[in-house]
Amino acid sequence: MNEEQKQAYIEEYKQEKEKGVKFYPDIIYKDLIVAFAIFLLLVGLAIYIGVAAEPPADPSDSSYIPRPEWYFLFLFQLLKYFPGQIEWVGTVIIPTIAVLALLLLPFYDRSPFRHWKKRKVATAIMSIVVIGMVALTILAAVTTPPQEEVALATTITEKIVLGQDTYSIHCVECHGAEGEGGEIVGVEGLEGVFLKSISSQDEMYTRSDDTFFAIIDYGQPDLGMPPYGLGYGGELSRGEIDAIVNFMRYTWDDRVEIPEEAAQAGAIPELGPDEIPSYEVHIEPIVKRYCVSCHRPGKKNNNYLMRSFQETMETGDNAPNAIPGDLNSNNILMINRQEIEAGGPMPPTRALKPEIIEIFERWVLGGAPETAEEAAALSPTEVPTAPTPEETPVSP
Ligand code: HEC
Numbered sequence: 001m002n003e004e005q006k007q008a009y010i011e012e013y014k015q016e017k018e019k020g021v022k023f024y025p026d027i028i029y030k031d032l033i034v035a036f037a038i039f040l041l042l043v044g045l046a047i048y049i050g051v052a053a054e055p056p057a058d059p060s061d062s063s064y065i066p067r068p069e070w071y072f073l074f075l076f077q078l079l080k081y082f083p084g085q086i087e088w089v090g091t092v093i094i095p096t097i098a099v100l101a102l103l104l105l106p107f108y109d110r111s112p113f114r115h116w117k118k119r120k121v122a123t124a125i126m127s128i129v130v131i132g133m134v135a136l137t138i139l140a141a142v143t144t145p146p147q148e149e150v151a152l153a154t155t156i157t158e159k160i161v162l163g164q165d166t167y168s169i170h171c172v173e174c175h176g177a178e179g180e181g182g183e184i185v186g187v188e189g190l191e192g193v194f195l196k197s198i199s200s201q202d203e204m205y206t207r208s209d210d211t212f213f214a215i216i217d218y219g220q221p222d223l224g225m226p227p228y229g230l231g232y233g234g235e236l237s238r239g240e241i242d243a244i245v246n247f248m249r250y251t252w253d254d255r256v257e258i259p260e261e262a263a264q265a266g267a268i269p270e271l272g273p274d275e276i277p278s279y280e281v282h283i284e285p286i287v288k289r290y291c292v293s294c295h296r297p298g299k300k301n302n303n304y305l306m307r308s309f310q311e312t313m314e315t316g317d318n319a320p321n322a323i324p325g326d327l328n329s330n331n332i333l334m335i336n337r338q339e340i341e342a343g344g345p346m347p348p349t350r351a352l353k354p355e356i357i358e359i360f361e362r363w364v365l366g367g368a369p370e371t372a373e374e375a376a377a378l379s380p381t382e383v384p385t386a387p388t389p390e391e392t393p394v395s396p
């Protein structure tokens with residue numbers, strides 16, 4: 001700054017001073033008005049718009065991903081680069097340096113000019129800090145996995161269907177597909193234990209939904225019923241347990257009527273007189289309801305898994321268990337309650353209904369097709385679906 005500039009500046013300063021605007025009370029008064037306006041605005045926003053609340057905290061929900069508010073995300077992201085022992089670098093050292101840099105600004109930026117181009121050091125430091133914060137915030141935002149869907153099922157039909165699927169996987173092995181109970185066979189540790197029915201009207205009339213929920217949530221450990229709630233070491237969320245309770249109530253309690261839609265969704269599709277069943281339409285729902293509970297990993301089952309077409313066809317110590325066209329396949333013999341080399345009758349506790357055994361047999365005999373199209377192509381008479389032009393109908 002040369003002498004001339006200095007004079008001009010002093011002149012300007014004098015003039016401003018002569019105008020006579022005082023910090024107190026003039027400037028303070030202005031500040032107060034603006035501060036009050038902002039205060040009113042915030043109160044208004046809080047009253048009329050508010051903050052969307054997240055669902056109440058659920059100690060048993062381990063899927064929740066906690067994250068700070070967006071304006072703290074950059075600090076949160078910074079922390080990720082300094083794990084364990086060196087955490088203090090990210091939590092103390094770097095933020096302290098940043099704050100010090102601001103505090104000391106008047107001491108290292110001695111330039112009398114106010115234009116940013118003439119204040120290189122200060123501008124550079126400011127830019128680095130701002131760009132760093134923005135970049136860290138963006139990084140934190142994109143690496144945050146989406147919060148898992150809180151509501152698994154909302155309509156009553158969705159709940160019943162989800163409940164049936166969940167019941168099929170977790171409960172059928174002991175309580176049976178219809179909650180009928182009986183002597184447990186084929187379940188490690190409970191072999192021979194006799195279970196009363198949990199689908200009887202007796203049970204339905206004496207147990208409330210809350211009681212069912214509680215029993216499933218923390219089990220009846222001294223009686224052999226394992227806990228299912230995440231909070232008690234199980235693997236079901238509250239939404240899933242609630243869905244099971246709905247399924248039980250709507251399916252088994254004769255005082256409530258199951259919505260038509262839900263009954264349809266849970267039903268095993270009917271078969272036309274000459275139709276060959278397919279895995280995807282007919283067998284999957286049967287297997288899911290009557291077999292997968294035991295025939296999934298971690299259960300006693302001769303390594304025979306039935307969660308997919310591939311597994312059903314190929315796995316098992318005595319594989320193949322379903323041989324297309326062969327009614328002497330292990331599966332068919334066992335659901336007809338024969339004792340063979342591969343093991344006893346299946347499902348071990350109670351025979352499948354004759355109509356379900358028939359579907360299973362017609363599927364194996366018909367060639368065990370996977371998809372509905374394959375089944376239609378194998379069917380002796382045409383199945384009532386409109387053939388597309390490029391499809392050459394297969395005649396018997
Ligand atoms: C490993 C076997 C096993 C599994 C799997 C199992 N339970 Fe149980 N459950 C039992 C035993 C044992 C009892 C206690 C004996 C009894 O009540 O007859 C019981 C009791 C119950 C009762 C209480 C009956 C009453 O009114 O006293 C309900 C309801 C029940 N289970 C529901 C379920 C549901 C729903 C599932 C699936 C999420 C399930 N159970 C999974 C073994 C099991």
Ligand code: HEC
Nearest residue numbers: 186290291294300301302304316317318342343344346347
């Ligand atoms: C309660 C549990 C349970 C249920 C439900 C169940 N299984 Fe099994 N399954 C077993 C056990 C245990 C074995 C091992 C052999 C034995 O102990 O009899 C087995 C073995 C088999 C095998 C022989 C596999 C091999 O390669 O050796 C076939 C086939 C089979 N099951 C089919 C079925 C079918 C089909 C269903 C459904 C309709 C079904 N199972 C339902 C427990 C179950």
